Amino acid sequence: MAPMNGTQKVLSPSKLAHIVLRTNKFDQMRDYYCNFLGGHVVHGNEFLAFITYDDEHHRIALIGNPQLQDNPETTSGLEHIAFTFDTLQDLCTAYKQSKALGITPGWCVNHGPTTSMYYRDPDGNKIETQVDNYDTPEEATASMMTEDFAKNSLGMDYDPEELCRRVESGEDDASIKKQEKVVPRGLEDFPNIMAKMKTSKVGF
Template sequence: MAVSASAPIAAGTRIGHVHLKVADIDRALDFYCDVLGFELVQKLGNQAAFISAGGYHHHIGLNTWESAGGQPPPPGTTGLYHLAILYPTRADLADALKRLIAHGIPLDGASDHGVSEALYLRDPDDNGVELYCDRPQDQWPRNKDGSLGMFTRRLDLEDLLRQAKS
């Protein structure tokens, strides 16, 4: 029996992990583990590493199989726009911002989208990274017809930092 192309994907489907091509495993681990706080699960020499939050087998895979010593793709080419890391609470996102500040990592932007608050930055291989937290669904902005009313406004970073736990 064929499944209709218009049938929606199962509601419980999630993105399990992302694999990134990087130029240098140790440099990537310094960023994702030391700066962002992911935990190293497994490292395969200088070819690959698997990192996670909370003991999962891996949320992010890093590899140099096709990219050791390589350069980021030039602007105007296809590829990954950014990977998005969802934090469970606003306080956790605030802690992530404190980590970025402590390590001197600049932001490309910071936005309030109504449904979420997000920080945008680049990893050492120039991959886009979004760090964000969702608002509860009952607080999401809606248009008069009931459809989602997302927007992009400046995120108040000082207010976010006041939410930090540590």
């Protein structure tokens, strides 16, 4: 796809490296991300924390400033960050382990391309954990170009306990990932989704 301004395409980065968040709840946010991601602090002090959970030196960085105002969630800005698991079993394992720590999602939805759970951190930032519903990016892209996806690009909600019960019963992943009958859904559904997100718990 050519750039929108008609000029030569800019060289794309090789990957997305990390996210940096400002916070006035530094200790709580540091502990939350270490718990939620199964991560650890590579370097930290009283106002900085570099957190990783894989081979990258840090995936989340936190900058603490007690003078910051709370996030009002009424301004333009970042909507959420997303982390992918390889399987539905892994998604459910992380869900149950997080739940044991008092961390629960507010919105669980099959988007079509992904099966997703949405959480909120102590500052109110939204986090998505997801599993790809298709074996290849090409298949996922093709699904996003269908009439069904145009009719409902938000997805169909599900109960995480029921999903995990189906996974643990040995049901085939493909049948669990398959969306039920798609019904239209659009901008008018956002207030209900936002209300669900407020039920997410951030820990003990």
